[in-house]
Amino acid sequence: DAGITQSPRHKVTETGTPVTLRCHQTENHRYMYWYRQDPGHGLRLIHYSYGVKDTDKGEVSDGYSVSRSKTEDFLLTLESATSSQTSVYFCAISESMGAGTRGPSTDTQYFGPGTRLTVL
Amino acid sequence: KQEVTQIPAALSVPEGENLVLNCSFTDSAIYNLQWFRQDPGKGLTSLLLIQSSQREQTSGRLNASLDKSSGRSTLYIAASQPGDSATYLCAASLPLYIFGTGTRLKVLA
Numbered sequence: 001d002a003g004i005t006q007s008p009r010h011k012v013t014e015t016g017t018p019v020t021l022r023c024h025q026t027e028n029h030r031y032m033y034w035y036r037q038d039p040g041h042g043l044r045l046i047h048y049s050y051g052v053k054d055t056d057k058g059e060v061s062d063g064y065s066v067s068r069s070k071t072e073d074f075l076l077t078l079e080s081a082t083s084s085q086t087s088v089y090f091c092a093i094s095e096s097m098g099a100g101t102r103g104p105s106t107d108t109q110y111f112g113p114g115t116r117l118t119v120l
Numbered sequence: 121k122q123e124v125t126q127i128p129a130a131l132s133v134p135e136g137e138n139l140v141l142n143c144s145f146t147d148s149a150i151y152n153l154q155w156f157r158q159d160p161g162k163g164l165t166s167l168l169l170i171q172s173s174q175r176e177q178t179s180g181r182l183n184a185s186l187d188k189s190s191g192r193s194t195l196y197i198a199a200s201q202p203g204d205s206a207t208y209l210c211a212a213s214l215p216l217y218i219f220g221t222g223t224r225l226k227v228l229a
Binding site: 036040041042043044045046058090092097098105107108109110111112113114 | 151152154156162163164165166169171209211212213215216217220221224
């Protein structure tokens with residue numbers, strides 16, 4: 001199994017409070033991703049990183065920010081949590097993105113165990 | 121905008137049956153298509169990745185095929201077992217992955 005941990009694994013918080021979720025990898029993979037998973041919507045990309053200090057927005061980035069100061073850590077911050085951000089959050093990593101026919105299957109994404117966040 | 125669809129949403133079969141899970145996508149310019157398994161309350165486990173230049177990939181009892189021109193991928197599970205019960209998701213890469221909502225499979229003993 002790829003070495004990916006997420007912390008905390010469960011969190012209950014109140015509307016308006018800041019929340020930070022952490023993803024830690026031991027694989028030295030360049031790319032890291034944050035997804036949220038909701039019933040009926042599947043997994044949707046929030047933000048991703050393609051290197052230290054290099055990040056970009058995904059499909060559902062409003063209300064979220066990220067930071068990556070070290071290769072192994074990718075933080076997701078909800079500046080002011082809302083009930084609509086109640087979800088299960090997954091971190092994923094990959095060696096490459098879009099390598100496609102130019103390389104081996106290094107685009108494979110490996111997922112962490114998830115964080116269940118409840119905003120009351 | 122790329123859309124990924126998986127039909128059916130749920131499937132229940134008796135043990136030993138061979139089965140096919142379907143995944144369709146609207147944009148054929150994909151880099152890869154990846155199949156995952158998700159057990160309740162757990163993260164996703166990668167099963168197979170098919171690169172755009174490939175037609176199929178096999179791992180044990182699993183075989184995944186890709187037809188870019190028709191926007192389809194199938195995951196074939198041979199001789200299904202109760203331990204195969206899980207949700208199976210496909211994701212198409214553009215190069216960011218777009219996920220389907222999954223097929224929830226139950227294999228009855």
